Amino acid sequence: MKIIFRLAVAGFVLLLVAALVWWVLRPGPMPHNPERVAQKQGGTGPNPTTQTINLGEYLARAGDCVACHTEPTGKPFAGGRAMATPFGNLYVPNITPDDATGIGQWTSDEFYRMMHTGVSRDGALLYPAMPFASYTKVTRADSDAIYAYLMSVTPVKQKNRPHELRFPFNKRELLVGWRTLYFKEGEYKADPKQSAQWNRGAYLVEGLGHCAMCHTAINALGGSKEAQAFEGGMIPNQNWYAPSLTSNREAGLGEWSTRDIVDLLQTGISLRATTYGPMAEVTYNSLQYMSDADAEAMAAYLRTLAQKDAGEPVPSSARLVQPSVMESGRQLYEKQCAICHRTDGKGWAPYYPPLAGNQSITMASPVNSIRMVLNGGYPPGTRKNPRPHGMPPFARLLDDEQAAAVVTYIRVAWNNTGTPVAPAQVNELRKLIPE
């Protein structure tokens, strides 16, 4: 206990010192740049063209800005949406071009500095809920296009709501410590050994797509280590597991065809898997609008991510299931599930996903499978699949033991390589997910 206390004190002192250093070296407001101001006021220089605004709209969708910066019934980009974090609620700011309450007075320089370095117009450090650790990879030209688009949307007068973060997380100065540990500034640098398509995909996935925000484990400080990039992790406060993109035992796409990856990203369904939950939101708001060329580029890059095998395969002893549990799971499956996923587990792909050989069923974490059985789900309605097939919730039909049996069954039947699930794991999720 004493050691922990001393460590805590030492940590706190370190943070204070870091804060002091930050205070001395803090970035102020941007220096006045008369040339840019003149441009913005319609003086010399060309106005942003329709083409730039169109490109900016496309890129803003690639970055999924609207998902966080818009309340469900609110005006686009007017902010106000509460974002629950382990440290308290953040309220997402208004990024419409309203002069008083939005970003109407920002210059493109200031916008780029924010995207690139995570520093706001007034010099305040942004909380890393804003994915600037990814957006730093965005080129100046793309940042300018997004800026031009945001300046073109309808301004909304809506004051930003102050964050409700607990001490010490409400002290922005302390973010300097976080930044030292987890933030590396720099635009995307193309890998000359790879194709132009691969580089485009990497640029989108690592940059605007900010896929790492969920698909990399987040630690207690809300940071993620670069070495663990795309290795998967629980999404804080959402109780979904974002599977690893580097392991073919999880959501690694190494063995997938380009078609299936593109379908999953753009359409929300594919012959191999379906998106639900937070990934359905990403497809709904963002990925469905990606061009075929960009979706294919992302697929090309994502496929090469899947090279590592996450540890040893599970020994067969860990996969042993009690025959009575297996039989109970099989009976439930036949009664409730087989009409859609079929007795052989092959489903009616792509409408009802296959469970046999499905990595998201067999991966180490059973969280998503349990959630799907308890709560059901609909894939997103997208331009290419506007009428998706849905799965009903079974939370009220199956008790913990039954749900555990049926999840166990689908994880080991048809030569699936998953492990059994305990009723306690079902119960834990049942309590976390409001009914």
Place this chain on the structure above:
Amino acid sequence: MDRHLIIGTFALFATLVASAQDEAIPSFKSVDSIEARVQGCVTCHGQSGQGTQNGYHPRIAGKPARYLYNQLIAFRDGTRKYPPMNYLVAYLPDAYLKEMADHFAAQRPAFAPKEASQLDAATIERGKAIATVGDPARAIPACIACHGAGLTGMEPGIPGLVGLRSAYITAQLTRWRVGDRGAADPDCMKRIATRLSEKDVAAVSGWLAMQAAPKDASPESANLVRMPLACGSQR
């Protein structure tokens, strides 16, 4: 005869028999159909929207399509709050929600047996009075003035009340009273619910749940009566 066809026919027959036994179990004939697409609804609302024996989930079959559509939109956008529903429809487009609403609005499954009421005679009388004549002293109109003489609702936006359980009606009226649920402005139901006492809510919910459905359970047409209050959902 082809052996597979026989097995297939038998399997289909078995499925149909099973679905007759338990309306909460997924079942459909063709994958590319609206029936298959709304399987996400059936464990709570039943195969044809008739409701299930399970808990408090309402019958949705035969309610006006616009009412059902308004609710789906409200669940999707979070203006009506019930987390399992909010989650299910979060990423579904308007046109598809309308198709689902139209589907369940067109269903006419049989009604479940009525609830046995635990209320005393005086409370039931009070409930009946509110539902059929209202409480003029407190400017509370009768339920049947808008929800139809047979309580089957009114096109386009007023839901039928017949076939609902008292627990569900009580919960909805209470949510309206405390401002947790609302409808399009002017929100007539809010004006009414805030005038009801907790006792009134229990009485009227209990009485409504005891009513048998008329032969024709279709909602009333919108142009038969003048409504006592202006309702945004009827515009």
